[in-house]
Amino acid sequence: MKTTLAALALCLAVTGTAAAQSAPADTSVLPPQEIGTVAVGQTRSGVLEIGDWTMNDATWADIWYVNATAGQRLVIELRSRSFDAYLQFLDPWGTKLAEDDDGAGGGDARITYTVREAGRYQVVVNNFGDTPQGGVYTLAVR
Numbered sequence: 075m076k077t078t079l080a081a082l083a084l085c086l087a088v089t090g091t092a093a094a095q096s097a098p099a100d101t102s103v104l105p106p107q108e109i110g111t112v113a114v115g116q117t118r119s120g121v122l123e124i125g126d127w128t129m130n131d132a133t134w135a136d137i138w139y140v141n142a143t144a145g146q147r148l149v150i151e152l153r154s155r156s157f158d159a160y161l162q163f164l165d166p167w168g169t170k171l172a173e174d175d176d177g178a179g180g181g182d183a184r185i186t187y188t189v190r191e192a193g194r195y196q197v198v199v200n201n202f203g204d205t206p207q208g209g210v211y212t213l214a215v216r
Contacts, residue, residue: 117214131204138197142189149216152183156209158202159183166193
């Protein structure tokens with residue numbers, strides 16, 4: 075079973091040391107270990123690669139913030155032709171609320187979740203399995 079970056083996420087949520095970027099039409103790819111922001115209704119591009127955050131199983135991960143309101147239903151999709159997609163959805167304090175491997179079909183992942191309280195939630199993009207897999211992906215939040 076995958077382990078989360080909860081300690082890192084909690085540290086970032088509490089201290090605010092990570093720079094979050096927000097741009098509705100932003101198609102740029104963030105550098106390794108930079109946390110991005112994806113807005114509801116937006117699709118962002120990314121790359122899993124050497125230098126990214128490292129999970130406990132040595133796989134690479136990207137972290138994205140998404141702001142949500144109480145009662146909001148989110149559909150988060152991760153698609154890649156380069157690796158078997160794996161998603162985790164964390165609350166603002168770093169607690170894992172949901173995870174998915176193949177919910178969007180094939181090797182793509184989908185999480186559908188209704189948030190209970192407003193806040194800045196975290197989406198962890200990763201590959202399934204315990205061997206690092208890299209490559210490009212798209213992350214969409216509706």
